[in-house]
Amino acid sequence: MLTVVFLLIMVFSGLWIYEKYTETSYEQEEVLSYTQYGTYTYSASVTEPNPLYPEGTRLEMGKAAYFFAVSPTLDVSFIYSFEAADSADLDVEAETMIVASGKEGSGEEQKIFWQKKFSVGDPITVKMENGDIFIYNFTLDMPETKLMAKKVQYQLNYSSDLAIEIVTTVDYEGKINGQKVKGTKNFAMPINIVSTYYQVPAELGSREDTYKNIRVKRDPSLSMIKFPLFLFFLNAILVGALIPIGKMKKIDTEYIEKIEKERKKAPFKEFISKGKIPENLNSLLQVEISSLKDLVDVASDINERVIHDTASGEYFIIHNGTLYIFFEDPSEEEY
Incomplete structure (x- = not known):
C-alpha cells in the first residue's frame, strides 16, 4: 500500500517538475536608462603686474590659490553630455548662477541661514541627441563676486563663514529611449574666497545614472524546481x-x-x-x-x-x- 502511495507522489512531483520547468515566468529587472555628465573646467589669466608670473600667463586648474592681485578673473567652461541606452531627443536649457549663502553645521545637520543668487549671463537653450556634448563658457570677476556676497553678509550683520558656489541648472524635456521625460539637474562648483585669494577644487566632474524597471523573461533554473x-x-x-x-x-x-x-x-x-x-x-x-x-x-x-x-x-x-x-x-x- 505504501509503495503505491509513494509511486503516486512520484508521478505528481514529476508532473509538477514538468509544469514548473516549462512555464513562462517573468521578473522585474533594473537597467540603466540614461546617464548625465556635468563638469567644470577653468583657468585664470594673469592680467596684473606681479612678482610671480609674467602678464598673459594662463594659470590652469589645480593651483593651491589664485590671487586677486595677479588673476582677478576666472574663465570657466561648463561641459554637459547625455548618454541614453538607446536614443535621445531633448530640449535642454542651462542657466548658471552665483549662489552665496550662510551655512552652519555639516552633513545632514547643516542648516542654511540665508541664500542669495546672482545670474551669470542669460539662459542658453540647445537641442541635444544621444551622445551630444554641450559647452557653456563664461567669465567670473572674482573681486566683484566677493563684493556682492560680502554686501549681503554685511547687510544681514552675519559674521559666520561665507559659502559661494557656481551652480548650473540643467532643465531637459523630450524623449529618451522612446519615452517622454522631463527633469532638472544641478551641477555645482564651490569657490572658497578669502581676503586676498580664492580657491577652486581640481576635481569637479559629476554624473547621475537614471534606471528603469523592465519586465524580462526568466529562464528556468534549478531553484524553481528544487x-x-x-x-x-x-x-x-x-x-x-x-x-x-x-x-x-x-x-x-x-x-x-x-x-x-x-x-x-x-x-x-x-x-x-x-x-x-x-x-x-x-x-x-x-x-x-x-x-x-x-x-x-x-x-x-x-x-x-x-x-x-x-x-x-x-x-x-x-x-x-x-x-x-x-x-x-x-x-x-x-x-
Whole structure:
C-alpha cells in the first residue's frame, strides 16, 4: 500500500517538475536608462603686474590659490553630455548662477541661514541627441563676486563663514529611449574666497545614472524546481527501499512454512525411505491413512519401513497384499 502511495507522489512531483520547468515566468529587472555628465573646467589669466608670473600667463586648474592681485578673473567652461541606452531627443536649457549663502553645521545637520543668487549671463537653450556634448563658457570677476556676497553678509550683520558656489541648472524635456521625460539637474562648483585669494577644487566632474524597471523573461533554473525535484527523488528512494523489503517478507514467509514442515517431519525421518509406488495397484487392498504419524505407527506395528514417493508426494507401506498410503501435496518440500 505504501509503495503505491509513494509511486503516486512520484508521478505528481514529476508532473509538477514538468509544469514548473516549462512555464513562462517573468521578473522585474533594473537597467540603466540614461546617464548625465556635468563638469567644470577653468583657468585664470594673469592680467596684473606681479612678482610671480609674467602678464598673459594662463594659470590652469589645480593651483593651491589664485590671487586677486595677479588673476582677478576666472574663465570657466561648463561641459554637459547625455548618454541614453538607446536614443535621445531633448530640449535642454542651462542657466548658471552665483549662489552665496550662510551655512552652519555639516552633513545632514547643516542648516542654511540665508541664500542669495546672482545670474551669470542669460539662459542658453540647445537641442541635444544621444551622445551630444554641450559647452557653456563664461567669465567670473572674482573681486566683484566677493563684493556682492560680502554686501549681503554685511547687510544681514552675519559674521559666520561665507559659502559661494557656481551652480548650473540643467532643465531637459523630450524623449529618451522612446519615452517622454522631463527633469532638472544641478551641477555645482564651490569657490572658497578669502581676503586676498580664492580657491577652486581640481576635481569637479559629476554624473547621475537614471534606471528603469523592465519586465524580462526568466529562464528556468534549478531553484524553481528544487522542492518538487526533492520530493520526486525522496519518493524514488522510498519506493526502491520498500520493494526489496516486500520481497524479503514474502521469502521469509515461505521459508518459515518450509521450516515448520521440516520440523513436523523430523521425528519420522528414521522410519522413512525414498522409493516409488508400484504402477499396478489393482491386486492390492488399499487403506488410506490420515496422517504421516499414523502411517509411521502402522509401520512400527508390522515391522516395515514407510516409503516416500517424492514425485507424487505419497507415503506408503505394502504388507501382505495391503497398501497403506498417506497422500501429501507434491508441491511440498521433501524432508
